[in-house]
Amino acid sequence: MSRLDAVLAEARACTVCREHLPLGPRPVLAVHGASRIAVIGQAPGTRVHATGVPWDDDSGAHLQEWLGVDRATFMDATRFAILPMGFCYPGKKKGGDAAPRPECAPLWHAPILDAMPDLRLTLLIGGYAQARYLGKARKKTLTASVQGFAEYLPDRFPLPHPSWRSRIWMKKNPWFEAEVLPSLRERVAQALA
16 A cells, blocks of 8 residues: 555544534545546535545536546546545535634645645646745735746636636636636646646
8 A cells, every 4th residue: 555545545434523523534535546637616515525536516517627637537537636634524604614624734744745745837726725835935815825826837727716716706807717726727737647
């Protein structure tokens, strides 16, 4: 068993925050040692919790459109590693899902990412991923970080979460579709080549 396989087995069996999870632990991630692109999002929703398939919802379909890839390509772990900030469904809060559990990323991300030597690009989806991985380089708002995406290249690319709310956000920020998405698709194609 490789070092990555051992870490993934531990992560998939994790129950560290069991008492905080309304549906119980069910870590959802997809990682391979040959992954080229890491997708670091928030946490699974109820549908993903039920299926155990990462991004198996409307947000996932929207993200695939942004990336310019089909579902089969996106679900191929040798191409895309899915590594959310929180591996399990965190429950609800007023207005949507609760924040990802804070235990996951500090516990699991470093040993998993360190075991993927072929990573070429990390997509930082949403404010939680950007706070952790952009640190002091993060702008005052998520919108500003996304608009300043070129500052984080070639290895990191900040994005908003592709939920239904992003459609409203995109109408207010037409530069995203005109400037960011073409660059995103180009970087994804380069990373997968």
